[in-house]
Amino acid sequence: MRLASSESASRSRPAIDPDWWRGAVIYQVYPRSYQDTSGDGIGDLRGIAERLPHIASLGVDAIWISPFFTSPMRDFGYDVSDYTNVDPMFGTLNDFDHLVAEAHGHGIRVMIDLVISHTSDQHPWFIESRRDRTNPRADWYVWADPKPDGTPPTNWLSIFGGSAWQWDPSRQQYFMHNFLTSQPDLNFHNPEVQEALLAATRFWLERGVDGFRLDTINFYFHDKELRDNPALPPEQRNASIAPSVNPYNHQNHLYDKNRPENLAFLKRFRALMDEFPAIAAVGEVGDAQYGLQIVADYTSGNDKMHMCYAFEFLAADPLSPARVRAVMTDFMTAAPEGWACWAFSNHDVVRHASRWGDHVGDRDRYLRMLAGLLLSLRGSVCLYQGEELGLTEAELSFEDLRDPYGIQFWPDFKGRDGCRTPMVWSEHAASAGFTDGHPWLPIPSEHRHLAVDAQEHVQGSMLNHYRHLTAFRAQHPALAKGDMVFLDSGDAVLSFTRSFGNETVYCAFNMSEVEQAIPLPEGVLTALHGHGFSGMIRPDTIAIPPYDAFFARLG
Incomplete structure (x- = not known):
């Protein structure tokens, strides 16, 4: 089945x-x-x-x-x-x-x-590994002896807080865990x-x-x-x-x-x-x-x-x-x-x-x-x-x-x-x-x-x-697969081109809360539609409303 x-x-x-x-x-x-x-x-x-x-x-x-x-x-x-x-x-x-x-x-x-x-520490691999130091999966996890004073083998820390080492009384060793103590790390060297x-x-x-x-x-x-x-x-x-x-x-x-x-x-x-x-x-x-x-x-x-x-x-x-x-x-x-x-x-x-x-x-x-x-x-x-x-x-x-x-x-x-x-x-x-x-x-x-x-x-x-x-x-492969070149549009606007095959798409994003007017890039600019933004070409500039964008084909 x-x-x-x-x-x-x-x-x-x-x-x-x-x-x-x-x-x-x-x-x-x-x-x-x-x-x-x-x-x-x-x-x-x-x-x-x-x-x-x-x-x-x-x-x-x-x-x-x-x-x-x-x-x-x-x-x-x-x-x-x-x-x-x-x-x-x-x-x-x-x-x-x-x-x-x-x-x-x-x-x-x-x-x-x-x-x-x-x-998980409930995985059968770990249950077997922690049983003793000689079982078939004894080396499947990261085990280490304590330092002479009983403290963990290294100073490594867990993302979830505290040491990355947890003492296991069964093996009288520490095991490593980058996350929770219930998430022992596998030994990829094996x-x-x-x-x-x-x-x-x-x-x-x-x-x-x-x-x-x-x-x-x-x-x-x-x-x-x-x-x-x-x-x-x-x-x-x-x-x-x-x-x-x-x-x-x-x-x-x-x-x-x-x-x-x-x-x-x-x-x-x-x-x-x-x-x-x-x-x-x-x-x-x-x-x-x-x-x-x-x-x-x-x-x-x-x-x-x-x-x-x-x-x-x-x-x-x-x-x-x-x-x-x-x-x-x-x-x-x-x-x-x-x-x-x-x-x-x-x-x-x-x-x-x-x-x-x-x-x-x-x-x-x-x-x-x-x-x-x-x-x-x-x-x-x-x-x-x-x-x-x-x-x-x-x-x-x-x-x-x-x-x-x-x-x-x-x-x-x-x-x-x-x-x-x-x-x-x-x-x-x-x-x-x-x-x-x-x-x-x-x-x-x-x-x-x-x-x-x-x-x-x-x-x-x-x-x-x-x-x-x-x-x-999806209609413009340049946006999905194209190369990227940044242009200078001042501190408030991010602009770049995406180019793939015969298509170059010009993109500009006003990341500020006031309208921005930026210079026209070199080349013939044809505004693209269907994206939901309202930036537009004016005689000498591109005007982009607050938190808005402009897209055009550049050729």
């Missing part, structure tokens, strides 16, 4: 285009919060399948589904206890096969979130571990998936010599990976991640993907100091990652023309042949509608401008569920928190629950149409008026603005 189902899903894959990922628009689904069909208040795979018409209406190329594997859910699926099964909370393998087939029927590719840097993880990857490829988002891709290997990380000078500390209240930011993470051995494993991973048609992977690079250089290293040469997902635009730093230009220029300099995947929001950071939008006078116009900017940058794009509705970060009480990260650092850091609240489908329905039961996180009252059914048939709604923009992008 399973084999027939997975073969059916594979057969119905969208048309083979090995380059589909380059410039693709990928829609991230956080399954717990998308659509519940069972009534338990938690979203599931059947729910995602039911909502595929909405996703298809956005004109995206693929969906990225956050983890749905068997898990004790201490980190909500990012602590896997079985890599080749679906947690009953989300459904069954047959439900997954149904979702893949339905997505392919809509012309949407399916990428799944692989979390292979660590497992060839058997690599083989087991590649076998799990093959399992999903054979079920018809079109690619992967690889979680914490630069965390796979650790320093075999167990050297201490050096301190990071205060002026170099960056809170884009961990909140500023976390001492994790006090170290230069040279030895607990970002190791050169990663490259050889990524080549093995790519070789496996290349056995199947038109598979792509995006790696999440979590590093505040070396992010763009790592992206360059991991995407170079066409034998590792197709693209990488960096944190530069997920940080709190406000956007400005200078910042966007600096990030893009730094990336293109570091990786002239590499490819990035850009995002403004995801399941781990404060939604950009609040992170940046709280500080502007007209949030709605500002978010529309940002959508146009994101969909015009050189690279692929990830849109996070609810972004297309203009959802803001939810303000939750401590009693409503489920995220261990927020519980640990409350109230200085409120965790990630605020960006994970359920999708709002129906303004007036119970639980906004997300569930017939009690939702796992509250439905913010301020989200209801932004529900899909409240925006669906409103011509100028945020939802329809996103639809127009993705359609506009």
